[in-house]
Amino acid sequence: MIKIASYNMRKALGTDRRRRPERTLEVLREIDADVIALQECDRRFGQRMGVIPEHMLEEHTDWRAVPVAARAHSMGWHGNALLIRKSAQVVDCERIELPALEPRGAVSADLRIGGMLLRAVGMHLDLSGLWRRKQAAAILSHCDSAARTMPTVLMGDLNEWSAASGCLRDFARHHRFAATGPSFHARRPVGRLDRIMASPELKIVDAGVHDTAAARTASDHLPIWAVVERA
Numbered sequence: 001m002i003k004i005a006s007y008n009m010r011k012a013l014g015t016d017r018r019r020r021p022e023r024t025l026e027v028l029r030e031i032d033a034d035v036i037a038l039q040e041c042d043r044r045f046g047q048r049m050g051v052i053p054e055h056m057l058e059e060h061t062d063w064r065a066v067p068v069a070a071r072a073h074s075m076g077w078h079g080n081a082l083l084i085r086k087s088a089q090v091v092d093c094e095r096i097e098l099p100a101l102e103p104r105g106a107v108s109a110d111l112r113i114g115g116m117l118l119r120a121v122g123m124h125l126d127l128s129g130l131w132r133r134k135q136a137a138a139i140l141s142h143c144d145s146a147a148r149t150m151p152t153v154l155m156g157d158l159n160e161w162s163a164a165s166g167c168l169r170d171f172a173r174h175h176r177f178a179a180t181g182p183s184f185h186a187r188r189p190v191g192r193l194d195r196i197m198a199s200p201e202l203k204i205v206d207a208g209v210h211d212t213a214a215a216r217t218a219s220d221h222l223p224i225w226a227v228v229e230r231a
Helices: 021-031 053-060 129-144 167-173 213-218
Strands: 002-008 035-039 063-064 082-085 091-095 107-113 118-122 152-157 192-196 202-209 224-229
Touching: 002 021, 002 118, 002 152, 002 192, 002 213, 021 035, 021 053, 021 213, 035 107, 035 118, 035 152, 053 063, 082 107, 091 118, 091 129, 107 129, 129 152, 129 167, 152 224, 167 192, 192 202, 192 224
Parallel strands: 002 035, 118 152
Antiparallel strands: 002 224, 035 082, 063 082, 091 107, 107 118, 152 192, 202 224
């Protein structure tokens, strides 16, 4: 079984208005997932530097970032990154261009984890419902056109407030949603903006929202997680 997670870390800016990347790492260690999709992991302007210093990730965690960044000092692509166990193998990885009024992207990686092949896609979709649906179509098209078919998890901040319409309906045609629950706002979660979806080759064994004292202050989103295995 593989544990996956998604976390909009809000550039490590907590609900107390303090930027503390070490607190973000504390939350990630609490979750202890094999694959983690991060959103808002890089600064927005200038060199778009990764918020979590590379040495902190290397020295204090069991993860490494999948090499999807287009800039030397970034961790991700348009703020999207994938963290994997240092023991996992990256078979392939890609940046996915998304249609948008402002720059948006998603990231994809084909991974070998404990002998299992898994495709992981991380995303942060638009605030506009029209653009979210176009972005969902681009991500699904990317997966459908891949040279190799493999079990796939899609995860991230979808920015979708509806229960089952919009881009959720598009993703649901070929993927199952993990029952994670509300993750936004971290102090009083009412919105299921963050989602994890799995292709039919995978069985979702367990899922939830990571709601701890550290998570409630580290970002305005709570992390979500799911455990999957081959169906």
